[in-house]
Amino acid sequence: MSDQNKKDGCFFGVGVGPGDPELITLKAARLIERAQLICYLVNADGDSQSRTIAQAHLNPQQIDMPIYMPMSADPAIGSAVYDDAAQAIKQQLGAGKDVVFLCEGDPLFFGSFAYLLTRIEDEFPCEVIPGIASPHGASAKLKKPLTMLKESYGVISGRHSDEEIRQALLNLDSIVIMKAGRARPKILKLLSETNRLHEANYLEYIGRENERIIEDVSTLPHEVGPYFSLFIVLRDERART
């Protein structure tokens, strides 16, 4: 039952950046510290990368609202999880509570937040606080420009088809391949086929304790890697004034 005198809460999608807790923005830190309710996705072990990154800004007065997202290839399962989560979040918003949803990287870049936003935005106020997306975290670590003035730049994910990844590698100067974990063997094969293996860099867990950076990916085993991994492919020869 909703209290007629109560103002609706606001649903905030807050980006916490690629991993280093110091790469949270001032705005995200402020919103997380003041939030009444903190919401985030957890895996089967109850772990949340985004909550870990935001840890220093949480406070014990906050209501904690983990959403369990099973790893599944079936979109109907994900959809049902988002339906239930949106319902639970709307109940809190209707009761006048602001809800901060923590997102790794940037909320609107290959993230789950979009699926909640579409389910909530017609009924409640929503705000989005951008975060450092992992391609930017990765290029800063490598100290290599993601893109220079006249270059073409694109981002694709390991979930795209072989042909889409091949075309991107053939046509773009700079290309980031996100969510490279399960797709790693096929990505290494496509990098060889398009003659860009020597131009590729591989990073996992950017800014975390278990960070790994490999600039010679020919040494990388053709095995499945972790979810938080990506490839950055950059031209060897770059126009520099």
Added chain:
Amino acid sequence: MSDQNKKDGCFFGVGVGPGDPELITLKAARLIERAQLICYLVNADGDSQSRTIAQAHLNPQQIDMPIYMPMSADPAIGSAVYDDAAQAIKQQLGAGKDVVFLCEGDPLFFGSFAYLLTRIEDEFPCEVIPGIASPHGASAKLKKPLTMLKESYGVISGRHSDEEIRQALLNLDSIVIMKAGRARPKILKLLSETNRLHEANYLEYIGRENERIIEDVSTLPHEVGPYFSLFIVLRDERART
């Protein structure tokens, strides 16, 4: 003359985000506050967008080192400015001073910092602190996903050729066109030709007082706009689970 007992300074490229001073990261704020020397580009009026964004974190003890970058189509002029600037920065680094170079958005994304980095990195330690790039600032403002799971995403600039922009508009689901100021008339024409005018959004001075957001770009005059402007083109129909 370099002091043999003195440790070299470090050259930091620090992203200050797209415009809202609260979108600076905790790390950038800390480095700016502690820097001995702050360096940034200025236009003919002595104005610097990045310094304005970082204002709250500057302190009067810091040495201020503006670099005047003339607006010119001649790459030789830009190159000479970077040569001189790199020389001046290296002198400070050799004297043991850390230098923080302020960058709008992200330092390694369509930015000037890359041209300084290549001139300095072989001789002195360098670090890069990523910032929120303007496509992410823009999509957060619009509250529209920059890219969803199966979509293709790319970024191009108004400096690219008509044909390159046309191909990007034809082939990519989500496309951001940066540095759209002088190229605005040609971009509007290409959006019409590729039948994507209705899918385009236009933003200028994101997060600043003079911010403008136009979601119906057919109302936009076919005139040259400001340097800090961009188009985001997103599919009308998007796959949503």
